[in-house]
Amino acid sequence: MNVLVTGANGQLGQEFKNNITKSDFEFYFANENELDITNKNDILKYVNKRGINFILNCAAYTDVNESELNKELALNVNSYAVKNLVEICEEKRLKMIHFSTDYVYNSESLDPIKEDRNVNPINYYGYSKREGEKFIENSSSESIIIRTSWLYSNYKNNFVKTIINKGIDNEKLYVVNDQFGCPTYAKDLVNVIFHIIDSGIKPNYKIYNFSNEGFTNWYDFAKKIFELKKINSLIMPVNSENYKTIAKRPKYLVTDKSRIKDIFNVNIRNWEEALKEFIFNYK
């Protein structure tokens, strides 16, 4: 199997690169300069030349605030480019795993959200990702969508790295305590994706939530990072009303993972256990 990973310089793309020894497949990593997914012809050429039969679409426009200002770009990358990919999957009978976000949901409670409930994006990033999902939902290709959240790894910028760096620099930190969600250790996501490729995409459903189990809020998450990293600098809770951002953020994004666990027979560890391993190995 020849697997193309798009957006290879992104956080998730790099996590795949770091773990390919765990898989028997041949991987082709293409960053944005090597393959711009908004250009269908370029994707076709890339796929034909290398005999690609599986795509992991890690490419996306992920800046949530900037998406409010650059709507056209967000929609091009997060939606129309997904249409390009899925059309090629249909035409050439390829399979794809596409990554989406918990920002397609909005909820008023901590009740775990199932894949077909509460879909109602409240910011443009979420909207653009949801529009992309629809092309896969409506296609005949054997492709699936993994909705993930609060992703962290050794790569690029993410909340865990930011908090550690600010803590080490002894910066006084204000972190929101009224937005709840589910952290995802990118390595755990990558392991589950390898398992799904190995076991074969099942026709039952097209959309699956994935994150670590349990939930937290950003302030408690940051406190846990400090505790595990043994950082003593000051951290203060603040509510969303006093911490305005360009893009609105939903307050409750606790996702239900029973579908992916049942269909693919996977276990998911708790976010605190995963974070502990990450921090233990973090240089």
Ligand SMILES: NC(=O)c1ccc[n+]([C@@H]2O[C@H](COP(=O)([O-])OP(=O)(O)OC[C@H]3O[C@@H](n4cnc5c(N)ncnc54)[C@H](OP(=O)(O)O)[C@@H]3O)[C@@H](O)[C@H]2O)c1
């Ligand atoms: N990070 C999170 O917390 C989070 C949460 C929920 C869901 N997700 C989803 O998970 C997936 C992976 O996220 P991530 O954190 O790895 O994002 P990321 O670090 O921003 O990586 C995305 C990559 O896509 C590249 N890209 C942008 N436009 C492109 C184009 N037209 N053609 C090809 N590549 C392009 C970006 O290039 P540049 O580096 O040049 O910009 C970047 O390297 C995304 O679908 C995202 O929506 C992420």
